[in-house]
Each structure stands twice: as C-alpha cells, then as structure tokens.
C-alpha cells in the first residue's frame with residue numbers, strides 16, 4: 001500500500017506549471033478506480049480541470065462529476081460561508097456570527113483568512129460524516145497552489161493558533177493543524193520535473209515544509225519524464241555526430257535531433273540524480289511525458305496507472 005492509498009488528505013504542490021493539476025487529477029482517478037469516494041479540490045485556480053476530465057466547468061460548490069468523484073474549485077468567499085455553515089450547522093447562527101459586522105471586520109483583518117477558508121473547507125471534508133455515520137469522502141485531494149503560496153497557505157493554521165482570539169476559529173485551526181501534521185492521515189505530495197530549476201525548487205520546498213510547517217512531504221512525483229533512448233556511452237558519440245557530417249548529408253537533421261535528445265536526457269538524468277541525492281528517503285513515482293495533441297481524460301487515465 002502506498003501513501004496515495006492510505007492517506008485521507010493529500011496536498012499536491014510544486015513549482016508553477018510542473019503538472020500539479022494533472023497529477024492531482026490522475027491521483028483522483030486512480031483512487032476512484034480503487035473504489036474510493038474522492039473529493040478533488042482546487043484552490044481558486046484558473047480552472048483547467050474540467051477540460052482535462054472532460055466534464056462541465058467546475059464551480060465553487062462540490063459537484064459529483066462521475067461515480068465516486070466530486071470536484072470543486074474553492075473560492076475564499078464561498079468556502080468561508082460553507083465552512084462556517086458546516087461548523088455551525090445552523091444558518092441563523094452562521095449569519096449571526098459571520099455576518100456580524102464586527103466579526104466580519106475581525107475576519108477580514110485576520111492574516112491568511114482567505115487561505116484558511118479553503119484549507120478549512122478541505123479539512124472539514126476529511127472528517128465529514130454522512131447521516132449513517134460513514135465518512136462522506138475516503139480521500140480529499142487538494143490541487144494546491146505553487147510553492148510560495150502553498151507554504152503561505154499551509155502556515156495559516158499555525159498562525160491562527162497564535163493570533164486568533166480563543167474560540168471557534170482558533171480551535172478549528174488547532175484541529176486542522178493536528179490533522180495536517182499527522183503523517184498517517186495526511187501527506188504532502190511534491191510534483192517536480194526532471195529539470196534543473198524545478199528540481200532545485202523541490203528540494204528547497206521540501207526543507208521549508210519540514211522546517212516551517214511541520215509537514216514532511218511523503219511522496220515525490222517526477223512528471224513529464226522522457227524515456228531513455230541512449231545509453232550513457234552512446235550520448236557522447238551522438239553529440240559528436242553532427243560535427244562529423246557535412247552540410248549536405250541526408251542524415252544531418254537526424255543527427256542534430258539525436259544530439260538534442262541526448263543532451264535532454266543527460267540534463268534529465270542530472271536532475272533525477274540530484275533529487276535522489278537530496279531527498280533520498282522520499283518515495284518517487286515517475287510519470288512519462290505524453291505526446292498527445294490534446295491532453296485530456298485519456299491521457300490522465302493513462303498517467304493514473306502509475307498510482308496502481
């Protein structure tokens with residue numbers, strides 16, 4: 001059993017553009033295939049997921065898009081209202097508390113409240129029970145923001161524990177922090193590319209999550225990896241080949257393409273080695289670069305295979 005199967009809460013993050021949404025979607029489809037009921041939640045994102053999953057546009061309220069899978073693109077305003085309602089249960093109480101102008105002012109002035117509204121909603125769904133007592137979701141997957149914003153977001157429960165006045169907000173932040181830092185229930189999943197800059201950022205992010213948030217990542221997904229065509233010793237020969245051919249050679253373009261590919265593979269290997277060296281204990285899953293004209297559901301389904 002992997003981290004992906006066992007944790008109730010997965011927070012997916014990494015550098016911008018490395019494939020966080022794609023990986024979150026693949027994790028969700030994999031969990032659904034295994035019979036889990038899953039909530040896949042984006043954080044006020046430019047919504048691409050509906051295109052990827054080939055479903056109707058995804059809004060700020062949970063919606064079932066296929067058996068076993070609910071999705072939502074959380075926004076601070078709706079999440080705060082929902083979360084307030086979920087905690088307080090009674091709309092009049094919600095209105096009295098959250099729509100009270102003093103409370104509203106305190107909330108507006110509370111650092112990180114927007115991030116908290118989304119994280120709090122995700123947290124709430126992890127523990128949410130149906131009327132018959134079963135959990136509503138077996139797994140909540142948050143398609144998190146990129147590096148810096150993710151750190152800011154995950155720091156919020158800690159900040160609230162320190163700055164919020166004693167009461168509901170602080171208690172909830174405390175409980176959320178306990179859940180997020182419980183390694184048996186929650187895991188941060190880092191996504192990287194096998195390239196120099198994303199690999200460096202991943203190593204730094206790992207350290208910051210561990211040191212500043214108390215959440216040691218438990219899985220690394222290296223995305224968009226090219227299959228290795230050339231063995232190490234072949235690379236040098238391939239790289240030297242264009243120089244040995246004259247301009248009129250019918251295989252010159254082929255040799256140039258070969259050289260480019262060999263250089264890419266060398267850079268990829270270098271980044272992979274760095275990730276392995278710097279994060280030796282972090283289990284990694286490698287996802288292939290897919291060359292498809294329209295990256296959609298079938299592509300995500302095929303990446304999901306890597307998660308079992």
Ligand SMILES: Nc1ncnc2c1ncn2[C@@H]1O[C@H](COP(=O)(O)OP(=O)(O)OP(=O)(O)O)[C@@H](O)[C@H]1O
Pocket residue numbers: 015016017018019020021022023048146223224225287288289290291295303
């Ligand atoms: N394994 C893959 N093979 C080929 N293309 C991929 C793969 N994974 C992701 N992509 C493409 O890379 C682009 C970025 O992916 P994605 O949107 O998942 O990244 P992201 O980290 O969520 O970005 P952002 O930081 O903007 O939220 C998309 O166009 C996606 O289709």
Ligand SMILES: [Mg+2]
Pocket residue numbers: 020021022045143
């Ligand atoms: Mg994304």
